[in-house]
Amino acid sequence: MASNVFDVLNNRACRGLALGALALMLGTGVAQASTLEVSNARLSLLPGNTPGAGYFELANSGEETVTLVGAESPAFESVEMHVSSEHEGMAHMHAIESLDIAPGERIEFAPKGHHLMFMRRIEALSEGDKAEVVLEFSDEQRLPVTFDVVSPASL
């Protein structure tokens, strides 16, 4: 009889642990959103309908690697992730599909390095305006960021 009582207690304890673990997992998922921080977001605008370039810093204070897979903005038809490089004195850039940011890492999107390329403007933008951009991550996380529209000369 006594062992039956223990079984019941154990089962309750197990269920309690399982629920606790579940709550912990959900809690971690929610906290994840606040482990990414973007600063110094600027969108450099060239005259006419040439693509704009986006620069920013992104810090991951979480405990897991996050993967940036793209961005979108209502002000542009599409946004690409690019890397600039120099080869035999010539500047080149190519598109990349994703970029990992390790725990504790801070990456910089900057001239001559990684940048966002804003293709085909939909809305009129000029210096001093704000552009709304959403950074997209492989875990479905979406991070809204407001970019300051600046002139290339200010960079």
Ligand SMILES: [Cu+2]
């Ligand atoms: Cu580019």
